[in-house]
Amino acid sequence: MSTFAQQQSAPLLHSSTSSRFAGRPQSSRHATVESCEPLSRTSRALAAFGVMLAGVLLVLIIVSYTNQPLLMRTFGLDRANLHPSTSSHGGLSYQNYTSFPLLGTQYLHECAKQMSGFMSHGDYWDAPRHHGAPMDVDHANDPHNRICNSTITYLLDGKVGLAADLGLMAQAAALAQERNRTFFVDDTHWTRGKWTEYFEDVTSLQRGPEPGCLPPPPQEFVACPRTARHWVINSLTAKYHLGHSFEEHYEDPYGHQLNRKKPVFDMAQKSFASTIRPNEEMRTLIKIAKVEFLRKFPRESEQLEADKHTTLHRSYYSVHIRRGDRIPHGWMHHRKPIATQVYIDAIFQRLHKSDSLIQSSQSPVVYLASDSPPMLEQFAEAYNGTTFSLPGSKHSELNILASPQDYHQEMFDKLPLQARRKATKGALIDLALITGLWGGEQEPRLDSAVVSVSSNFGRLAAIGLGWEGAFGNVDEMGDIDNTRKKWIDVDLQGTELPVWQAFELF
Ligand SMILES: *[C@@H]1O[C@H](CO)[C@@H](O)[C@H](O)[C@H]1NC(C)=O
Ligand SMILES: *[C@@H]1O[C@H](CO)[C@@H](O)[C@H](O)[C@H]1NC(C)=O
């Protein structure tokens, strides 16, 4: 918002200056006096030149009406390299901006302008029209036909946490898949560096209907409506696309509570399986963390595993403790951070109910993650079982990636880029182990996740556990299965329905 306000300050200043002049008769009288002075020789020459110029322009105008191609050739223009005109067929123009892609806040502003103008009551994918044409900006000609016909781009800017962006991006990728549009990630403004520093290039994983086609020029991105040929979405504009109308269209209208959310859950799961995947460097780091973590497991379970008659795997619980700027949603926490003991109690409650492979006689091994370094120590001290977390790693390439401080968005934005990069890598390793995403049947296997639904790590943990793994046998009324669930939310603890949401809107 502030950026847009700054952009607007120039014209505002300008107009206020002119009105101040208008209100001062002295200066305007002075100007009048000046213009009444006899014309100097130069002025007369200039006037003559002006008349000539007007004549030339008149001829050009006539030519332009009668013989447009001639005019085009004369000035070396043809349609292909003409910039889109401001009076576009689709009625949209972002031409007043000078730098593309726009910032997330500027796209938000463009959506806000649209949405105040009309209310859409039609289908989610009905295209709002402008004088009969689908609302859009103009598109430059693509003489070689190499630009994708139709795209969805997720714009990363880092104004929200990593997991929050991923949760939203997963839906955008799924929508692109369903609509036969090519999916791109734009990281021009990303405060964490480049997407491919951490993840595989999405265009190589989700190739879309026109493999190898080129991304559109960012001048042609449109934030709203979503039916524009090159739709761009980011954490701020998501509320215009993944809110009520999205729920109406994509949730299961016959399902109750959790069951309503099943299709959206599936969309996220599919995207994390096929499109949003750590790159090779990150996979290696995740692997190193897992190998080191495995060595922490008590010997007893290793012996059991050696026994051919059991299919026992080395399984663990994950605990994610979000501090920093995130306030728990549950009324019972009174807006105060959730105490360590609440997480510990949740582990043993789950253990005693469980049909899990972990023996009840020993405390589960815990992979522990938190943005807050002191919380890791506090939990490890209070817990009577084995814990492992990044700062405790013996590998220097891992322990330097641990979260340096409680996550407050504005404080994070002020860290040097190198520190943000490290923290992002650390967060991604934590995310992999907390949620079980990208793990498959690999050991150690995530048994249960003790998290808070107010944190996006918590939301994604359900995706990693899978529908049945996370929620158990969800009944017809859409209630979570409290005996079998392995997704344990210590924040709302089931006091709000549905108990899980796929993503957060900002
Ligand atoms: C661009 O700026 C001009 C001058 O401020 C204004 O008249 C015009 O409406 C703007 N166009 C758009 C599409 O916002
Ligand atoms: C893309 O558009 C071109 C030209 O309109 C068309 O020939 C082509 O079939 C389209 N490709 C796809 C995959 O829709």
Ligand SMILES: *[C@@H]1O[C@H](CO)[C@@H](O)[C@H](O)[C@H]1NC(C)=O
């Ligand atoms: C996407 O492509 C498939 C296969 O060509 C087609 O069946 C489907 O209708 C298309 N979907 C949309 C929304 O165009």
Ligand SMILES: *[C@@H]1O[C@H](CO)[C@@H](O)[C@H](O)[C@H]1NC(C)=O
């Ligand atoms: C660990 O603590 C839990 C309760 O906090 C208790 O139920 C369990 O028996 C303890 N386990 C061991 C091995 O001390």
